[in-house]
Amino acid sequence: MRPGETVLLDHSTARLGTASRALRGTPSVQRRPRPRAGRAPWVARYSRTLTGFELTAATVAAVAVLGTHPGASPGTSLFWASVALVVVWPVLLHATGAHAERVFGSGSDEYRAVGRAGFGLLAVAGFVSYAAELDLSRALVVGAVPALTLGTLLGRFAARCALRRLRAQGHCAKRVVVVGRGTAVLELVDRLRRERFAGLEVVAACVTSADRDRVTRVAGVPVGGLDDVLSLVGTLGADTIAVTSASETAAQYLRSLSWQLEGTGIELLVAPGLVEVAGPRLHIRPFEGLPLLSVEQPRFEGWQRVVKGGLDRAVAALALLVLAPALLAIAVTVKVTSPGPVLYRQERVGLNGQAFTMLKFRSMVMDAERQLDALRAQSTADGLLFKMRVDPRVTPVGRVMRRLSLDELPQLLNVLGGSMSLVGPRPPLPGEVARYDTSVSRRLLVKPGLTGLWQISGRSDLPWEEAVRLDLRYVENWSLALDALILAKTVRAVLTSSGAY
Template structure:
């Protein structure tokens, strides 16, 4: 751990990184470097090269090749699936060369062009969030519309089945390729620490630390804070432990170059002075450094935030959470149908698990416990029994060995769990009977976790969880489960309540599969 010197100017190492600072005890503010002019004269065709964040160039090149290959392979598959693939195509029988050029060159090229113009290769949307997939789907609609228009305009008689199969197959293959490349990117970011954005946080120390904690919760996002530039005076940071170096009184752009950054994140009220943020944006023109703003709107999802400019003033309008309406009715219908189908399909598995429980320990197959549900109504949750029948009587002797905080009792090696029950917990199979609660409307497939009915009155922020039905899985389950603290679990549950959507539910269900297979936080 590096020692703190009396000056904020750190010696630059060969890698361009400053030494890590843990305790801030004294500062010597350096005179700020004169800012660069307001705007940088440059050619309309010249663009500054990215300083450090160059991962997107090879990543985009791989996507281009995969997308073109996916579209060509989809055409090949469609042509060989239908015998009348070329029937009716203009001069296809006389000169099939033109047909193959269209199918294996022009159509895949059209896909790539459509993806490009719809922003599917924009580095802002690559590797994180649903926007990349939305733009791929939008590109597929554009390609289908263009093919239909050209066929109509040229009076070309195409095989509908062949064209439809080629377009739908290309869309599915391109989405699959995006999922796989994103998975590889996330693995590199988590395990290697590369292919990310090196950020310099600018603002007051509490705001910068809050942004630091938020962006480092998800290494897959690729946002790596490397330095903090405080704006509230060096005295505010005296003696405080910080995970990255702290600077003050420096020219921000010079600091970015010194620490090898490529992104400046303005945190909270750092830009409270009128025109300050605009001047910073001017200073960064032509530098190849990104500028992002982290406003004081925590735990609010992007779809709820809209920019409404009024006389040059960009106002952030925050929509109310969707707690009623057609979307909620669709969610309820999806829950009931999925639960009914799931129960019918899982009957054989239920029988096998029931027999295994009976062999392991004499007693009931199911465990039913009162839980608090929607709007505070109490219901009895269904689960496969994983503990011995005297587990509740033995709880008092184990309270001091609780390994988690908050309302729940958790132990990684709970002696009350029998062998089959330990397997059911690790594989999350003990949760499957909750499909009965979902079918009855007491729970949902996705939602906050249901808490025991005898653990308090759910006062304060925790009570807001009761605005939606509890779920079999949720944001807490896919983010760490029992490995998370109580405060973090509550924060995730409240985030879901305020920002849920059908798309978000499907995303959580998809992530649940990976978490269950990895057995992360299950005990």
């Protein structure tokens, strides 16, 4: 499939005739006693905590408004409007879906719901003030409501960070049964286990009879057939079913399964087979009543790229100016502690395969390249890279610099010169690029970055395939918002020295 094409939500239904014939020989989902999945206890506690914060924030906003108007005594319109703010704000957030379980922890729907509540409150306050000729202060309409919305968004972000940490530790997770063909099921199981912060714990799998033995050996969870879905859900107390794209889970099967889940409270998720494409590129569009998944082309040019380039250079210039004393101190330390140049220059491959010279503070001995062949057998990497957790070529000062990523600061000069970006894929070596296949070569469609998804996800601890997958995900789903998020998380990754050696 080429980017920009419109595909079926479950791509296998494009061959509906073949799939329907296959389904006649596939065990159908049996009707069983319907399990009842209530709201998980953590969801209620999380919602109550958010409501408490929202009441507190609204109270602070109301007190601030009344504090700026000492004459707003009980009985005045401003006083009652401030009291109403405390009551109405949490109600509006519940009404817009900001407390729905599905928005907790991931996606932008939660923030959109808060934004809708803030916009609605602002519109209602302005309309009522004008229509009823009430003497409402600008501090309430123009000041308190926007500030309350912003404060709630910041509170939601902090709560989400806490929730993702809990999920990474195995708490506050949904219990998931994965359904589909063996290979697709194993890929989804592996993905969910790697990204535990998503809050989906795989407790069972249901696959075709031909795949059952293989999945049982690898998955490490109970495995049933396609007709065992509801029985496993009831036995294991699962609250979510994730269906992968495969002919055995085509339209007829999926429709039957969805009917049997009616009234159970069990969530049904469908993986469209486009796991690396997300965000604004995916849209559900109905055509004559048929729901189709529209996949927009990734954008590698346009005004956002112009903004990105301008911000890259501006931030790099400012960082070089602010960090100048630290850069000088590091340079002097490198020079006096080991013989050789201060900067290490290495050829890397950038945008559209163009070579450039990447700069780093030298962290190894002078003849590090000549020693590489002798050490290659000790590499712990599983792909094209060379990795050693304790590399004898690294100097004592270089080890400290690497742990804190200080050796990469000269790359700000590359960013200022335009050969690199602040955020992007890892800059590859020419030898790596020579062995790229077609899919990996997509990393070269954007500038390499000083940091990226690989930097905030484990750095040198990542296996080769995972590092490539993260780079490709960035290329496919780039946005200014994603860049800002990666930069924010890079600070934490550097401070914790995660995967740095």
